[in-house]
Amino acid sequence: xxxxxxxxxxxxxxxxxxxxxxxxxxxxxxxxxxxxxxxxxxxxxxxxxxxxxxxxxxxxxxxxxxxxxxxxxxxxxxxxxxxxxxxxxxxxxxxxxxxxxxxxxxxxxxxxxxxxxxxxxxxxxxxxxxxxxxxxxxxxxxxxxxxxxxxxxxxxxxxxxxxxxxxxxxxxxxxxxxxxxxxxxxxxxxxxxxxxxxxxxxxxxxxxxxxxxxxxxxxxxx
Numbered sequence: 001x002x003x004x005x006x007x008x009x010x011x012x013x014x015x016x017x018x019x020x021x022x023x024x025x026x027x028x029x030x031x032x033x034x035x036x037x038x039x040x041x042x043x044x045x046x047x048x049x050x051x052x053x054x055x056x057x058x059x060x061x062x063x064x065x066x067x068x069x070x071x072x073x074x075x076x077x078x079x080x081x082x083x084x085x086x087x088x089x090x091x092x093x094x095x096x097x098x099x100x101x102x103x104x105x106x107x108x109x110x111x112x113x114x115x116x117x118x119x120x121x122x123x124x125x126x127x128x129x130x131x132x133x134x135x136x137x138x139x140x141x142x143x144x145x146x147x148x149x150x151x152x153x154x155x156x157x158x159x160x161x162x163x164x165x166x167x168x169x170x171x172x173x174x175x176x177x178x179x180x181x182x183x184x185x186x187x188x189x190x191x192x193x194x195x196x197x198x199x200x201x202x203x204x205x206x207x208x209x210x211x212x213x214x215x216x217x218x219x220x221x222x
Contacts, residue, residue: 029219033214033218033219033222034214036222037152037154037165037214037218037222040062040064040165041064041154041163041165043064044064044066045064045065045066045089045090045093046063046064046093046097047061047062047063047093047094047097047101048061048062048063048064049061049062049221049222050116051221052115052119052120055113055120055122055123056115056119056120056121056122056123057105057113057114057115057120057123058102058113058114058115058116058170059169059170060167060168060169060220060221061167061168061221062151062165062166062167062168062221063090063091063093063094063097063148063165063166063167063168064090064093064163064164064165064166065085065086065087065088065089065090065091065092065093065163065164065165065166066086066089066161066162066163066164067082067085067086067088067089067161067162068082068085068160068161068162069081069082069155069157069160069161069162069208070082070160071160071208074207075207075208075209076207078208079155079162079208079211082155082162083153083162083164085162086153086162086163086164087150087164087166089164090148090164090166091145091148094144094145094148094168095141095145098141098144099132101116101117102114102115102116103115103116103117103120103124103129104129104130104132104136104137104140105120105123105124105127105128105129105130106127106128106129106130106136107123107126107127108126108127112130112140113170114140114144114170143173144168144173146173147168147169147170147171147172147173147174148166148167148168148172149166149167149168149172149215149217150164150165150166150215151165151166151167151214151215151217151218151221152164152165152212152213152214152215152218153165153211153212153213154211154212155208155209155210155211155212156210157208157209157210158210160208167215167217167218167220167221169220
């Protein structure tokens with residue numbers, strides 16, 4: 001009995017130790033993630049963390065949008081307006097990136113991929129680049145915009161700034177296209193302005209609080 005009790009104590013200690021190790025690893029990951037997101041925030045508006053596959057096609061990237069936070073209409077409406085402005089800032093940056101830096105390639109097997117200058121030479125050899133003035137290029141650009149997914153936002157109440165970080169992957173554009181088609185067919189879908197219009201108006205600027213929210217998929221882009 002004594003040997004069994006001792007064995008049980010040893011087993012339980014080992015289990016607890018493993019739990020501590022796992023918790024420690026999770027904490028380290030969280031700290032690293034926060035450091036990376038803070039670094040990207042400091043880098044400011046624009047495209048960051050572009051990743052490529054073996055052929056030079058873009059696998060993912062991050063887009064940062066930023067805006068000032070005005071508390072004239074109160075904290076709730078201030079956050080909604082700032083989020084909207086940060087989103088527009090990110091999208092404007094992405095449009096500029098598409099115009100100046102991105103090459104859309106239509107491959108021999110009818111796939112459409114994105115690459116940038118100096119990358120994707122094998123893709124261009126096997127396919128053709130699409131004219132940036134063409135309707136095809138504009139259609140792809142629109143799909144890329146619709147595929148942006150918010151992975152982090154940071155409201156700094158002291159500096160009165162909002163930073164929104166979006167992630168993009170090719171599959172997100174496909175999902176965005178499907179959702180857009182569904183929304184176009186669904187006449188009961190409300191406008192995105194509804195929440196903004198319904199937000200309460202308060203004159204209390206002291207109600208603005210700093211806040212950070214990060215998506216579970218953020219590490220996929222870091």
